[in-house]
Amino acid sequence: MKKPTRHHRRDVEMFPFVAITIAATFASAAQYAPxxxxxxxxxxxxxxxxxxRLIEQDVEVYEQTMKLLDVKLHDIQRVVPAEPLRELRKVPLWVEADNDHEFPCICYHFSKRWMAQNGFNPIKVDSIEICNASRFLRWTHAQPWIVMHEMAHAYHHRFLGRNDVRIKRAHRRALKSKRYDSVLRYTxxxxxxxxxxxAREFFAEMTESYFGVNDFFPFNRGELRQYDASTYQLLRSIWGEPPGATNQDDLDFYETSS
Structure with missing residues (x-):
């Protein structure tokens, strides 16, 4: 937050500036829904x-969005270990009909100042916003773990710190290796x-693969472990081992039946 700036002009010269500032502040506040x-x-x-407005104008989209969100959050709580899950549950989610002037589908808000400057209500800071419910329903066909992607941004920002050196190092290593310059997408x-x-997007994308299914290769945990073992180990050290990651009876069944 900026410290107040000291002005050395006479008070009478400040009145127009103060009036304009107050008017702009009220105009900015008025544009947000309470x-x-x-x-x-x-x-x-x-x-x-x-x-x-979403509930009143398009009840079908509202109901489908809530049902889908229920599934996505259920999936997240099933795979994320208990300690990081406690942190993720501190992240609220806001659902809008069409507040998509900057982000087409879903985003995590980490800067109150940026939000105020770009038409987003600052009360949503440190939260995930589904900016367009209809698009959320469509995009999750191809990006089924998109909510986990935004949760990873929240965990990175709120818990690990945006300048986590381990994640930055892994991102630089991926860039330098050129192994990710051309990878298969779901298309x-x-x-x-x-x-x-x-580095932020690198961590969020790799988290999708680690816990679920990504729309970019490596698509899942097994492919990530085989293709990029160092990043896999980094995610394991940050998030912990997912429940059922080594399900022995499942392994035994396929090994004996093959």
């Missing part, structure tokens, strides 16, 4: 806030790995 416009609920230990096309964009 908290009373959001219907609160709880789902698998997470707090959810849904804009009333069957080879593309540049999205996680190369920066």
């Amino acid at each position: 908290r009373s416009q959001y219907v609160p609920s709880e789902m698998h230990g997470w707090k959810i806030y849904v804009h009333r 069957g096309n080879n593309v540049r790995y999205y996680g190369l964009k920066n």
Whole structure:
């Protein structure tokens, strides 16, 4: 947060500036829906806030979104170990009909200042926002662990720290290796790995593969472990071993039946 700036002009010269600043502040605040416009609920230990406009204008999309979110949060709580799961449950989720002027589908908000400057309500800071419920329903077909992706951003920011040197080092190693310059995507096309964009996206993308299914190769934990063992071990050290990661009776069944 910025410290107040000292002004050395005479008070009379400050009046227009103060008036403009106050007017801008009120105008900025007025554009946001008040908290009373959001219907609160709880789902698998997470707090959810849904804009009333979505409920009133498109009840079908609202109901489908809540059902899908229930599934996604259920899946997350099944695979994330207890200690990091406690931290993730501190991250609220906000659901909008079409607040998608900057982010088309879903995002994690970490900067109150940036939010205020770009038309997002600062009360959503340190939260995940589903910016467009209809698009969320569509995009999750191809990106089934997109909620976990945003949860990884939250964990990185709130718990690990955005400048975690281990994650930065892993990202630099991936860039230098050029092994991710052209990888398979779910479409069957080879593309540049999205996680190369920066260390934050690298961690979030790899977390999708570690716990679930990614839309970029490596698609799952087994492929990640085989293709990039050092990143796999990093994720294991950060998140812990997922429940059922080495399910012995499952392994025994397929080994004896093959």
